[in-house]
Structure formats: structure tokens, C-alpha cells
Amino acid sequence: MPDSEATARGYHHGDLRNALIIAGRAILAEEGSAGLDLRKVARRAGVSHAPPYRHFPDKQALLVAIAEDGFQELYRQLAAAQSQAERAAIAQLGAIGRAYLAFALDRPAHMREMFSGLTLERQAHPSLYAASKQSFGLLTATIAAGQASGEIRAGDPTELAITIWSLIHGVTMLLLERQIAMDADAADVGGLIQGALQQLYNGLRPEQ
Amino acid sequence: MPDSEATARGYHHGDLRNALIIAGRAILAEEGSAGLDLRKVARRAGVSHAPPYRHFPDKQALLVAIAEDGFQELYRQLAAAQSQAERAAIAQLGAIGRAYLAFALDRPAHMREMFSGLTLERQAHPSLYAASKQSFGLLTATIAAGQASGEIRAGDPTELAITIWSLIHGVTMLLLERQIAMDADAADVGGLIQGALQQLYNGLRPEQ
DNA sequence: ACCTGAACACCGTTCAAGT
């Protein structure tokens, strides 16, 4: 819950930009991306359809801002989950993975929008890129700590982080798209990502 | 390739349904999903904007058909890659992973469309679901063969297939969204997915 | 049966005015 308008100042808004992002997120949650049109967002924020153009050059720019907001919230939730987990490396990675999945299942349309090709030019959206890199940094740091404590094998932690992020992201998006069967049971879903991470930890190679 | 009408019969088309799918794929390749509007697809297929409604109840249904076409082609490419790879399990999985990624990089808009939430109700789109399950079956069979030859540890091959598919899908989609840096070098990209699979094969746990 | 063209409601975007 961001601060938003301090007070209305004769006009409708003190922080229209933020109000538009909040309205957009609400519409995404209620109607999905199909319902996310600029006029409806403006209406919900309490203004007519022109003022948004004072804050965003076009609809795409609003979508990027909504995605960036999502990446920031994702990071907060991953960091909270990690800080509350046991210190064992596998427990920390499991907590991050479950939080990543929980975020996605809690707001599927927002999650899809965050990874829907908006960010194609990283140079063009540096703050969005920075927001998503925070989460990657959390993963890398967790892995480096696990290597320091001897729980994770040596190697470039960035490479390992790419693999783990990919596994978590893949499970999450395939579940979101119903490509993997999902019993409505939440414990089942958490177990799925935990099981995948455990398999990565153990490896596919038979024990010798 | 459905059968439909064999030849044009005085009117413009013998197989408008198929022509619309092909036109849609071409637009996706040239302009991305933003350019994929029904009127443009119809124009490109050589008809006015009403006839598509004779084959598809709405735009969404055309998108689903385009996605299904994509899943069928994906399966063909995965199967071809696997059949040409060496018999070692890790080589087979690597070939499937590289083919999956190559498909996505070759047609990013189509790939995104295939995994963009169209399929939310599996019951509502049984043929799309079946098309995507073919590829999953290929993966499961490859894993089962690797277990039979002693190269892959014992366990439910479906569970292992979910993990491997998730890893391949995650690497692919994160690369597609530029969330993972990608040197334009194709060898590098192939190496990235091969490296991730190798890490899964070896496990994160330190050698004992 | 399959096609065309007009029509409707709607959306993204712009702009001339208002306060």
C-alpha cells in the first residue's frame, strides 16, 4: 500500500501517476489483462481519459510501470520469505521458490504481464530492469552463502543462480498456464516446487 | 493439418480456416502480438473481415488455433532433434532442450502467445492440451529410457519430467524476456541451456 | 454455403478549450 495522494488540491489528484498504477493493478486482479484498457484505468482513478497522457507517453508505458511495481513487490516478498526461513541453504532456496510461486498464484494476470515481453529493450527501461535484478541478487547471495557453508558445490554463483531461477520460474509459469496439473490443494503446489528444487539439489545422476 | 475443403470452389478459399492460421503466424513473425488483429489477418488471407467468424466464434478461438499449431510444430522439432542425438540420456535431453530454445528464439511472439494464458481451461481446449502433452510425453519417455540404461536415478519419470521441462521452459522464457543476458552468439545460448541441464544432472550438493 | 459492406460499441491518442 503506497502513500498516494496526500490531499486533493482543488483538482482530483495529488499523485495521479501512482493512482493509475494502483487502479491498473486492481483491474488486472479483477478482470485480467483483457480488461486493462486505459480509459477504464483512468475512470477508476477518478479522472477522464486524457490526463494519464500527462504521466505516461502511451499505454505501454503504464504497463511497464505496473510491471515495475510488481517486480518491487516480488522482491519484498522473496526477501521476507528468505529472512524467515531456516538457515540451511536448501531451506532458504525452498522458501524463495515457494514465495515466488505464491506471488504468481496470488496475482496471475500481474505476473504474466511482468513477463510478457514489455521489457524487451533493457536499455529502454532501466528502472524495470533494476527492479527485477534485485530478486536475482537475492538468489545469488543465498547461493554464495550456501557455498561458503559447504552446502552447495563450488562454482560461479551467477551460473547456479540462473539455473535455480529458471527452474523456479519454469515451474511457476507452467503451473500458471495449467500446463502442469495442479490439485487445488496449496500444500501440493508448495510440495511441487520443493520437490523440483530437491531434485536439482540431489542431481539426476544415480548414486555411485 | 486438418482436411477441410479440398479446392477453391468459385469463392476465394478452399481452406480459409487454415489460411487464417498461416496468416496469423506470419503477422506474429513480422509484427509481434501487437499487430495481430482479426481484420488484418482476414485481409492477409484475402477475405473481408466477416468470414473468419464462420470458422472461429471469436478472436480468442483463432489465437487458440494458432497456439495449437505452434505446439504441434514444437513437438515435431523436439522429436526430430531427439532422434538425431546420440543415445546417451544427457545428450538426448540436451538436444531436446536446445531444440525447445531454438524454436522459441526463432518465433518469440508465437512462443509467447502459446504460453500466454489462453489455455486456462484445459477442458475447454482439449486439442490444444493434447498437442502440448505430446512434447511432455517425449520428455517422459526419454527419461524412462535413461533410467532403464542406468544413466538416470530411479523415481517417478513424470516427476523428473516436470522438473526438466520446468528448467528448460524457465531458461527459454527468461532468455526470451531478456531477463537473462544473452550474447547474440548462438553457441553461447546453446551452452547456457546445456550448462543448466548439466547442473541438474550433477546436482548442487557438493561431491562427498 | 460463403462472401461483402454498412453499422455499432469501444479503445488509444490528440487537441482545443476551460479553470
Next chain:
DNA sequence: ACCTGAACACCGTTCAAGT
């Protein structure tokens, strides 16, 4: 400075006609 309302080009969808 920030707002409104009209306007334009366009899209998804429907429908009365044509052949």
C-alpha cells in the same frame, strides 16, 4: 498546471444482403 469533452482512426463483432 491539470482537467474536460469532442474528435479521429481503428478494432471486434453483428447483420442484412448479395452470388
